[in-house]
Amino acid sequence: MAVYEVKWKELAKYMTRQLSITLAVGFVVLMLIRYVSTGFSIETTFEHIHLNHIPFVFLGIFLFSLTFAFLISALLRCARVTISNETISGRNYWLFKKEFKLEDIEKSFLFSSNGMPVVVVDAGKNGDIYIPIHIENSEELFSILDKYQKSA
Structure with a gap:
């Protein structure tokens, strides 16, 4: 069983x-x-805030961005991907757990999910898994997924 954790600090x-x-x-x-x-007019422009x-x-x-990013990335720690017995499991767009056979993978593609780059692994009617690009051993994981992707 291979587990790929999200690099949440990165x-x-x-x-x-x-x-x-x-x-x-x-x-x-x-x-x-x-x-x-x-x-x-600088005086009128900045009448509600001093220069x-x-x-x-x-x-x-910056502090708002840091707090928001920390909360979201801590939430996305649950988005780990597991490959076991020719089955992949991970989280979909809504962070619900999805699991399907590797052979069911139809395509995978890069996608910007609300500004965060992810790779979508689409298994057609079986659903899809969103994998953040900030994941441990991403090269290994994506090379495994490429083997199972059906060519068009």
């Missing part, structure tokens, strides 16, 4: 970086839009 770092960048860029864009729409508080906004964005 996943948390990745998610923190992605979410921080997204939120920070969004904040900057909103401030630029407000700056232009107020006739290029010296802007670093605290970015710190808040």
